[in-house]
Amino acid sequence: MRVAALDDDVEELDLIKSTLRAIGHDCHVFTEGAALQRELRRETFDLLIFDWHLPDTTRPEIVQWVRNHLQARIPILFVTNRRQERDLVEGLAAGADDFMMKPIRVGELAARAIGNLLGNALKFSREGAWITCAVEALGVDWPVRVEDEGPGIDEALQAQLFEPCVRGRSGTQVDGAGLGLAFVRTVAQRHGGKVLLDSAPGRGSAFRLVLAQAPDAPPPERGQGEAPA
Known part of the structure; x- marks a missing residue:
């Protein structure tokens, strides 16, 4: 499975990449939304993982861009340490398919x-x-x-x-x-x-x-x- 992860925290990205690659998945990491968008125009992925706090874009903007510019409907997973119900509702309403809390248990x-x-x-x-x-x-x-x-x-x-x-x-x-x-x-x-x-x-x-x-x-x-x- 090819996965693209977007986060402004390099250590978090390294953890995601090493974990996914250890179980046989191909993971590409990005620290900027613009770089991910350029890659999505050229390459296809099976799953997108977004941190709650995105470096150069908002959650609704990046999700809307993915939904409007890509023919295939790629699943989007938000990873967050926020636990307020309104935050989770906001993420799902923006078009994410699911979310997971940090730390993952x-x-x-x-x-x-x-x-x-x-x-x-x-x-x-x-x-x-x-x-x-x-x-x-x-x-x-x-x-x-x-x-x-x-x-x-x-x-x-x-x-x-x-x-x-x-x-x-x-x-x-x-x-x-x-x-x-x-x-x-x-x-x-x-x-x-x-x-x-x-x-x-x-x-x-x-x-x-x-x-x-x-x-x-x-x-x-x-x-x-x-x-x-």
Whole structure:
């Protein structure tokens, strides 16, 4: 995955770059919005990461420029240490796709990974279909299973489904950047876990996310929930 990060803090950029490159992503960093805009005219990226405080432009200006000048809709992630609700609403209203708080915590990453699985289940399920989310503590592991009654996934596609920018299930035309499952796998692998898939066309999909539990963390409560899509 090709990522462009914009921040006026060189140390923050170095941290983002080293972290992403360590897990196999191609990260390009910029300290000025104008330099990023010039690069976006020449090159394509799969994800844009913007700091809340931008060096030579405002949040609405840079987001609006990206949306108006690029044909592809690139996901935009704001990273911020601001926690006021009005600030977060402002960022999302400006056109960002998501935000993350500094410092980034393991629990937040896990919650977002589960949210991606549930979001996919909703996206690919017909109206009225059931989605199941089950959590169970097994030793030091924390498995979360998300099942849907969607169209299922071809076996030929399953092997590459967790790669960046790979999209699609059997017989569907759903918009998206194809980054959600790549994010889920990255979170799992970075924390000693894994993500498994059981699916076939016509019988839905079941994703199982396993995260290694921290030694001092209390075990999650056993439970299961179902809800119609």
